[in-house]
Amino acid sequence: MRRDSKLSGVLHVLLHMAQQPGPFTSETLAKAMDTNPVVIRRIMAGLREIGYVRSEKGHGGGWTLACDLSKVTLRDVYDALGSPSLLAMGNRTEAPGCLVEQAVNAALDEAFHDAEALLLSRLGEVTLEMLSDDFRKRLGSRKPQGMSAHRV
């Protein structure tokens, strides 16, 4: 199954933005992400509605961070994307008349629910700031002489 990588993508964008003051055009971000500007606008739209980023049109426009990185968790970002389903597996039918299937669904649902809850909880423990710090640490150990530039 093709795996949704919007969360991974959005975090990538946000972290890039956190390394230097904005604004960043969709085209710039798209190049860094090796994708299309429209894709960037699409995944950023949810974040804008919630106020994590702002967008400006025209000359000197683009995307700007508008949140406290230490207060936004990966869970928050996930929710801003519309809380897409986390699991690649599901029940064959959700409200089956077949009692066998009901028994199967009940068992699977419990396991699925627990796993989802744990994942959301873990995402809620990590802030964007923690990610940014981790990035800078990686940058430091790779290029001890400076940290103004980094490969995309």
Added chain:
Amino acid sequence: MRRDSKLSGVLHVLLHMAQQPGPFTSETLAKAMDTNPVVIRRIMAGLREIGYVRSEKGHGGGWTLACDLSKVTLRDVYDALGSPSLLAMGNRTEAPGCLVEQAVNAALDEAFHDAEALLLSRLGEVTLEMLSDDFRKRLGSRKPQGMSAHRV
């Protein structure tokens, strides 16, 4: 994203088979599952290789359970299906040169891994026999006067 329902489907088949002695033809099972016989053969192939079911050709042939239901867990069945990926989300790129993406991946991977581990652990706690017992309990409370037939 479309969710994989092979596990749900296989369990459904196995539980149906557990309610009465076999063998069952792919066509019979397909009707009960509202799908195609070839689909049944496809999802049963993995189980046969591991020895959870047997298949016989020709007259009187079909699929037969060949395992101790109390010893086979949902995790075992999942593995027999080839251990398909459990999560609907993944990293944009797995081995990125970008340090930002490495930081993102590291954080997500940890959360993803923990959730997968929990899910597998939960699946490992449930045996086919437990599911079968649960089914019979549901059947009993719905049709107290007998338990030879059930809706599909």
Added chain:
DNA sequence: TCTCATATAACTTTATATGTTACATGATGG
């Protein structure tokens, strides 16, 4: 008013789960 940049709808591409058809193989019963 020209250029830049976002906003968004519509469309295309790609991946993959699922469904279907066709034919081969082997087992059983007459």
Added chain:
DNA sequence: CCATCATGTAACATATAAAGTTATATGAGA
């Protein structure tokens, strides 16, 4: 033996959704 039944499997078709692309509208500077 040979007709029938059933699995085994490859090949093809369909459905759905993620991701990419194109086109056009809108608004903000210079």
